[in-house]
Amino acid sequence: MERYFITYSEWVNFLGKKSQQSELMAPVLSGSFLHYQKCQGEELKQVVWSQVRPVQPVKFFFFPYHEEILPGLSEQSPRVILGVTACDLAGLQVLDRIFAQSDFKDPNYQKRRERTLIISGDCYAPIDVCFCEKVGLQPYPEKGFDLNVSALEGGFLLEVGSEKGRNFLSELTGLSEASEEQLHQQAKMRNKAKETVLQFNQPFNFPSDLPNKIQPLLLAEEWKEVWQKCVQCGSCNFICPSCACFFLEDQSRGESFEKARTWDACLFPGYARMASGVSPRPHLYERYRNRLACKYVYLPGNFGLVGCTGCGRCIDGCAGRIDKRKVLTKIFGKNPNSVIYEPAKHL
Amino acid sequence: MNQPNIYEPIRATVEEVIQETPTIKTVVVVPEKPFSFLAGQFAFLTVPGVGEAPFTPSSPPSRKEKTDFTVMKTGKVTEAIHRLKSGDQVGLRGPYGRAYPLKDFEGREVLLVGGGVGLAPLRSLFYALMEQVEKYNRILFCCGAKTPDDYLYKDEVFTEWQSLCACQRLNFRLTVDKKDENWQYQEGVVTCTLDNIDFDVSTAVAAVCGPPIMMKFTTVKLLQLGFRDENIYLSMERKMYCGVGHCRHCLIGTRFVCKDGPVLTFAEIKNEPDAWA
Structure with a gap:
């Protein structure tokens, strides 16, 4: 992998120039949280580097809350997203599988994806809800980026992840290769972040190969207890980097066919309810279980990727203060072998 | 682009x-x-x-x-x-979605079980089967509805299709939940028509379509009769928006009713916690 070192001022100046050709979105402190904001020129000095993931996942840029899908988007101008964390890259990979790499391609998603350059960033400061380590990820990007940026003393370590990323840097002449010392510094910061995540998650006990382990537990009685503080607000769905359920509405005028799509949440009672009024998941505990089953069993089954990226937003955003890690600990507290699945039960 | x-x-x-x-x-x-x-x-x-x-x-x-x-x-x-x-x-x-695997039905006995509006997709399947009727061992079409008035395709079911029975390996069993004075067939829910079936259940296939409750009890009945899980084809009903496996509303476990269905075999759904609506 190509790795370069660039000083802080060189990098910020370079991005300032780039912001005249492309729309630059970057994490900026707003109140006490990080949010993506459009940055230009001098504003780039406010960008926060190598910290925890911003409040909203990058999904917002590719799959907005509400949009017209028929007719689809026209051509899009180029955009650069800075500071995308590993957990969000993993979420984006799930969306790619759903919308861009399946048999049917989503027109809007593809256009937005093609116009976007992803500059990811390390996360040196995980917070207490983070659990990337527990779902097989690291607090630093390993794949899926065009460029990755790790903050070092006085500058940044740039890693090239794609041709698109290499081209982006082409106007930067005289980039110096990262030194052993700089690589060592990066490794040190990364290890520290990893340790922090592990420390935060010491109280929780569930296996890291969740997909295989949780499936036999889907009929465990514990599911009937763990959901009880859920107020079915759907915030965990909406804030999740890999939740991508939507409903479609016709909005044609006259004789044309026009369609809009809006996010949907599987916790809502109407989500799976059919015209007859019958729902396969009439109880909230079934819908709560379904959300977790989707992340750990159904998405891996459909696309080979675990849906949960350990970003912890669903814990942060939960109105009922449900900690998914506690739920999983409780579900796995039971000996998996004691749950015997009998299909006849629900016939 | x-x-x-x-x-x-x-x-x-x-x-x-x-x-x-x-x-x-x-x-x-x-x-x-x-x-x-x-x-x-x-x-x-x-x-x-x-x-x-x-x-x-x-x-x-x-x-x-x-x-x-x-x-x-x-x-x-x-x-x-x-x-x-x-x-x-x-x-x-x-x-x-996926079509019925008609090639796999060849040489076997085929049972169609439809309830109420569930007769609609089975009519399409029935015509497809009849076009190559010689390829299938036998066809038995069991239909049910609430009352005689609730039968779909009355001209076809009671007249046209009945006349096909004489010359071909085809039979019908018709029932209503509640009969009237003119009804000359069975009375009772559609599962009643499945008694005394002389099919070779180790190979026979069944295509079932109807309201969720009817599909559930028909499946139970077919399993009791000895039909194999993988030979019971169920027309699954789910909320659906996109039809292309994106919106995820129709998932039954890892199966999309839109892409892998709408017809799924009992074997494919039986282990899912919320297979039946």
């Missing part, structure tokens, strides 16, 4: 609307562009300005020039479909 939008329907014109029962109509539509499907696949019927809903066509798949959709009035879109008149413009999007 200019790929066709996956949500763009084909424009179609309503040719005829047939009132089947007090709550069910068959809409015959003529698409502007060629539209063909295989038995078991489904399509979205759009009423401009109202919305679209998924239906399995009820016409023979070999009839390409026009397609029938038999629709029960249950919600916003189906009410709008019931208001359609000949000459009205609609949209067709599809076909989607």
Whole structure:
């Protein structure tokens, strides 16, 4: 992998120039949280580097809350997203599988994806809800980026992840290769972040190969207890980097066919309810279980990727203060072998 | 870059609307562009300005020039479909999903079990089977409805199809939940017609379509009779928006009713916690 070192001022100046050709979105402190904001020129000095993931996942840029899908988007101008964390890259990979790499391609998603350059960033400061380590990820990007940026003393370590990323840097002449010392510094910061995540998650006990382990537990009685503080607000769905359920509405005028799509949440009672009024998941505990089953069993089954990226937003955003890690600990507290699945039960 | 939008329907014109029962109509539509499907696949019927809903066509798949959709009035879109008149413009999007594996049915006994509006997709399958009837060992079509008046396709079921029985390996068993004075067939729910079936259940296949409760009890009955899990084909009903495996509303476990279904075998769904609605 190509790795370069660039000083802080060189990098910020370079991005300032780039912001005249492309729309630059970057994490900026707003109140006490990080949010993506459009940055230009001098504003780039406010960008926060190598910290925890911003409040909203990058999904917002590719799959907005509400949009017209028929007719689809026209051509899009180029955009650069800075500071995308590993957990969000993993979420984006799930969306790619759903919308861009399946048999049917989503027109809007593809256009937005093609116009976007992803500059990811390390996360040196995980917070207490983070659990990337527990779902097989690291607090630093390993794949899926065009460029990755790790903050070092006085500058940044740039890693090239794609041709698109290499081209982006082409106007930067005289980039110096990262030194052993700089690589060592990066490794040190990364290890520290990893340790922090592990420390935060010491109280929780569930296996890291969740997909295989949780499936036999889907009929465990514990599911009937763990959901009880859920107020079915759907915030965990909406804030999740890999939740991508939507409903479609016709909005044609006259004789044309026009369609809009809006996010949907599987916790809502109407989500799976059919015209007859019958729902396969009439109880909230079934819908709560379904959300977790989707992340750990159904998405891996459909696309080979675990849906949960350990970003912890669903814990942060939960109105009922449900900690998914506690739920999983409780579900796995039971000996998996004691749950015997009998299909006849629900016939 | 200019790929066709996956949500763009084909424009179609309503040719005829047939009132089947007090709550069910068959809409015959003529698409502007060629539209063909295989038995078991489904399509979205759009009423401009109202919305679209998924239906399995009820016409023979070999009839390409026009397609029938038999629709029960249950919600916003189906009410709008019931208001359609000949000459009205609609949209067709599809076909989607997996067809019945008719090749696998060859040489076997085939049981069709339909309840109420569930007869609609089975009519399409029935015509597809009849086109190559010599390939199947035997065909038994069991139909049920609440009352004789609730039967779909009355001319076909009671007259045309009955006349086919004489010369071919075909039989019908008809029942209603509640009979009237003119009813000359069985009385009772559709599972009653499955008693005394002399099929070789180790190889026979069954295609079931009807309301969720009927499918559930028919499955129980078929399992009791000894049908194999993988030989019970169920037309699954789920909320559905996109039809292409994106919106995730129709998932039963890891199976998309839109892409892997709408017909799934019992073997494919039996281990899922919320397989039955």
